[in-house]
Amino acid sequence: MDALEAIKTRRSVRKFSDRPVEPEKLQAVLEAAQLAPSWANMQCWRFVVVQDSAVKEKISELSYVEVFFAPKGYRTNPAQKALAEAPLVVVACAEPTHSGDLRGQQYYMADVGIAAENIMLAAHAQGLGSVFVGVFDEEGVGELLDIPPEIRIVGLFPIGYPLEEGKGAPKRKPLDEIVFYEKWKA
Numbered sequence: 149m150d151a152l153e154a155i156k157t158r159r160s161v162r163k164f165s166d167r168p169v170e171p172e173k174l175q176a177v178l179e180a181a182q183l184a185p186s187w188a189n190m191q192c193w194r195f196v197v198v199q200d201s202a203v204k205e206k207i208s209e210l211s212y213v214e215v216f217f218a219p220k221g222y223r224t225n226p227a228q229k230a231l232a233e234a235p236l237v238v239v240a241c242a243e244p245t246h247s248g249d250l251r252g253q254q255y256y257m258a259d260v261g262i263a264a265e266n267i268m269l270a271a272h273a274q275g276l277g278s279v280f281v282g283v284f285d286e287e288g289v290g291e292l293l294d295i296p297p298e299i300r301i302v303g304l305f306p307i308g309y310p311l312e313e314g315k316g317a318p319k320r321k322p323l324d325e326i327v328f329y330e331k332w333k334a
């Protein structure tokens with residue numbers, strides 16, 4: 149699968165079989181994250197790979213949306229169960245002081261965001277599925293995994309073999325709504 153094909157066919161996966169992820173596939177996913185571009189190549193990201201079922205279960209409990217935040221239209225985090233069911237969860241963290249902080253923009257979010265897309269595409273290209281989970285209790289997950297308080301936890305990525313069939317083309321705004329040529333158009 150080439151890069152464009154992977155980008156076009158990737159969808160968020162929230163249902164996983166219990167088939168284990170081969171260590172070499174996990175390794176390829178982690179290397180894809182490692183290869184992402186970052187602010188001044190400072191590589192502020194850190195990743196905690198969780199495979200222990202009891203710990204995944206606790207992470208899932210800490211991602212119950214009503215604890216603190218409810219995105220529009222959801223009563224619970226749609227990825228909550230996936231965090232317990234997937235054979236592994238990659239917890240993507242950042243050391244914010246190892247990235248840019250300019251014009252009030254904290255670029256560690258961009259660094260980890262790019263690594264996150266690499267993780268999801270590398271998973272997909274190998275027949276695995278994943279989803280970016282941004283809704284979770286950061287303090288709770290940090291305490292559970294002994295992550296120091298100065299490290300930010302940006303996202304959780306359950307990874308495994310998808311149980312669900314491909315969901316078809318993703319719904320996206322048309323290009324003419326999001327792309328302007330030469331100047332911004334209101």
Ligand SMILES: Cc1cc2nc3c(=O)[nH]c(=O)nc-3n(C[C@H](O)[C@H](O)[C@H](O)COP(=O)(O)O)c2cc1C
Nearest residue numbers: 158159160225226227228279280281282283284318
């Ligand atoms: C920063 C970010 C945070 C997200 N957080 C969650 C989440 O907490 N739970 C969830 O089920 N999906 C989450 N998603 C997945 C989005 O809902 C999903 O990417 C979007 O609906 C588009 O669908 P697609 O990935 O299948 O193309 C998140 C995605 C991003 C980029």
